[in-house]
Amino acid sequence: MSFVNYVNKEVNCKIVYYGPGLGGKTTNIQYVYQKTSGDNKGNIISLNTENERTLFFDFLPLDLGEIRGFKTRFHLYTVPGQVFYEASRKLILRGVDGVVFVADSQVERMEANLESLKSLEKNLVDQGYDITKIPMVMQWNKRDLPNATSVKDLHDALNKWGIPEFEAVAMKGTGVFDTLKMISKLVLMNLKGGLE
């Protein structure tokens, strides 16, 4: 749940990058970290296994500057993608304000994308969220690979809600900030609170 601090005039929002294992969620936030100047970012925290797979979460705090007098701080989290970390994914989704679903464009990963999206829907419902109401953006990652599924097929299979979608090559940074900018905008516009 977003947090509007009227004392410090600050808003805190939580964005979770969700998707199948090895789809590029961590790569997204690592790219954001690399391309963000020092004053605007904190340390990236990664709780990994020995072979660099996300075990619990990655976390990157970002200060985006001010909007209408409010400082905006975004907390970017990734979930572990591997199927057996379902319990961790549930915990990380608590209090989420916006979701980026990072799909792997490779043909052979379509099944994993579908399974992950289904788990997202279920985990959101379990926590009282409605996937059609929460700010969400789709990212079709790994568009540079020769075995990439067409965007239309990805759209048809994974984006029945018609939410904003972006093509990306997270390793090179393509589409990373477009995705983040869109989810940030959707989250900020969804903030409730009114001004005192």
Next chain:
Amino acid sequence: MINNSSKIPKYVQAFFESCEIDEKISRFSFFMIRSDGVVLYHNSNLANSLSKSSIGALLSGVWQASKALSQFIPKEESKEGYRLSFDTSSQGIYIVPISTEIDELYLGLIYHDEVNPGFIKNKMREMASSFAEFLNQELKDHKAKQELTNNVFDKNDYLFADISDAEMDRLFAFIKN
């Protein structure tokens, strides 16, 4: 309908301004956080404010994970409630929950070179209990005042009803080429 959660920072600030923190605790870094890891208060000079966000996320994460694990304890939940320790005999991390009527909050302490950790843990529990009492009383007073004046803010309005692309571009001006 008023969202009392948004009032918490004001009460947190008032609490820490009015109470005297035990000097044994104030030597160390302590944090008051929400269940989603947002830091409401800290006395830390450990690092900059963004590192404090990381500490908040980790404190919250470790608590949430431990709470989920506790469901595997084959016994009904203790009435006493849990605390979380990760420590050696002289240094460690200690987290205590704060029971409030609205949000789940936690106090986290990072300590070191302490000859009597039991004493500072007890002080943390006392602080959590004092804050819960203070907050619940303030909320009660606030509610009574509200009913008296019928002065209700509409907190269901959108904070930023529309945001232009130019405003978003300004927010993301920090991106390095």
